[in-house]
Amino acid sequence: MSEILSLFPNTYEASRARFRADLAAVQQLWPQARLSQHKLAGKEDLTIDWIYADALGKNEKVFILTTGEHGVEGYVGAAMQQRFIEKFMPQLNPQNTGLLLVHAINPWGMKNHRRVNGNNVDLNRNFIYDGVFELVYNPAYDKVRSTLYRPTLIQSLGTSNFFFKAELLAHLARLGVIGFHKASLSGQYRDAQGMYYGGSEYQEETRTLMQLLRQALSAYEQILHLDMHTGYGPRYQMSLVNSALETGTSQEFEQKFNYPVVVAANPEEFYAIRGDLVDFVYEMWQHEFPQKRLFATAYEFGTLGNSYFGKVHCPVEMVNENRHYWHGALNEQISEQVKREFEELFNPSAADWKEKAVADGDQAFTGILRAEGYFAGEAAE
Numbered sequence: 001m002s003e004i005l006s007l008f009p010n011t012y013e014a015s016r017a018r019f020r021a022d023l024a025a026v027q028q029l030w031p032q033a034r035l036s037q038h039k040l041a042g043k044e045d046l047t048i049d050w051i052y053a054d055a056l057g058k059n060e061k062v063f064i065l066t067t068g069e070h071g072v073e074g075y076v077g078a079a080m081q082q083r084f085i086e087k088f089m090p091q092l093n094p095q096n097t098g099l100l101l102v103h104a105i106n107p108w109g110m111k112n113h114r115r116v117n118g119n120n121v122d123l124n125r126n127f128i129y130d131g132v133f134e135l136v137y138n139p140a141y142d143k144v145r146s147t148l149y150r151p152t153l154i155q156s157l158g159t160s161n162f163f164f165k166a167e168l169l170a171h172l173a174r175l176g177v178i179g180f181h182k183a184s185l186s187g188q189y190r191d192a193q194g195m196y197y198g199g200s201e202y203q204e205e206t207r208t209l210m211q212l213l214r215q216a217l218s219a220y221e222q223i224l225h226l227d228m229h230t231g232y233g234p235r236y237q238m239s240l241v242n243s244a245l246e247t248g249t250s251q252e253f254e255q256k257f258n259y260p261v262v263v264a265a266n267p268e269e270f271y272a273i274r275g276d277l278v279d280f281v282y283e284m285w286q287h288e289f290p291q292k293r294l295f296a297t298a299y300e301f302g303t304l305g306n307s308y309f310g311k312v313h314c315p316v317e318m319v320n321e322n323r324h325y326w327h328g329a330l331n332e333q334i335s336e337q338v339k340r341e342f343e344e345l346f347n348p349s350a351a352d353w354k355e356k357a358v359a360d361g362d363q364a365f366t367g368i369l370r371a372e373g374y375f376a377g378e379a380a381e
């Protein structure tokens with residue numbers, strides 16, 4: 001297997017073991033680096049693992065890399081994290097720079113190949129800065145609910161997909177593309193088996209991350225945080241998705257980072273959501289550490305086609321997977337197909353996809369680390 005392909009792990013356990021073993025490489029540069037875990041409640045051996053290192057001299061800047069917030073997306077995320085450790089970490093300056101590397105924010109989802117956690121919560125709808133979980137948020141969800149979640153066993157994928165697409169077209173005609181995105185993707189807090197459910201309280205994974213992020217933001221003057229995701233956007237292209245709270249324009253960032261695709265998470269360019277991890281970091285910065293320098297963004301490795309149904313951002317494969325999780329399918333063949341199609345959406349198997357993903361990741365790491373002044377011996381722009 002090529003060096004690039006071997007970056008992509010096959011199981012949660014193998015990925016975690018490799019990450020834990022990475023501590024030795026980090027300690028070559030930061031001798032006091034430490035590996036820590038938060039074990040999730042319950043009997044299973046599921047842990048959020050992180051490596052933290054203070055700067056050797058003065059804590060000036062910190063580099064934060066988080067992966068696997070959406071469980072199944074953690075396989076690509078872990079590949080990028082490993083790539084960072086092997087290729088980019090040695091170019092940082094341990095004297096003034098610290099590290100926080102987080103493996104699998106959502107270990108249950110990574111292990112079980114779901115996006116959500118064990119409570120069916122989409123953690124990227126759970127990072128609500130003010131801690132107010134409003135049942136009534138996104139009233140338009142009620143209009144699309146029966147299309148996004150049908151509480152019955154899947155008898156036939158052909159029939160299921162046909163009805164989904166027919167209803168989708170009706171919603172698009174009625175609500176428009178932006179209206180449909182808002183209704184379906186922005187999150188909801190009242191349908192616990194439904195899609196993009198944000199929960200009724202902070203999840204333990206969320207609390208763990210919030211604490212780590214608050215520590216890092218308080219300890220350093222400059223913060224750079226990159227969060228790894230897969231799914232949305234054109235296939236064979238990683239998009240940098242900036243927070244709606246970032247005031248610079250996407251065009252400015254494309255130039256600054258020498259990276260071709262930067263979008264903002266607002267309804268015009270991407271889609272707006274509540275409880276987003278990167279938004280949370282911006283809110284914490286604005287409220288608690290406004291005098292510091294922050295840049296945070298998400299890498300979104302696109303897997304969807306450019307077809308009409310790919311572009312509307314609500315793939316039938318996700319709807320089928322959620323329905324299958326709760327209600328099952330008529331036979332094993334349908335079950336396997338549902339799981340395979342969902343996996344392809346968030347952890348593609350094609351070698352050329354993986355190679356392009358790593359090339360895009362390299363280009364973004366280079367551009368961002370350079371612009372933010374993280375390469376040893378270079379000043380920030």
Ligand SMILES: [Zn+2]
Binds near residue numbers: 228229230231
């Ligand atoms: Zn994601």
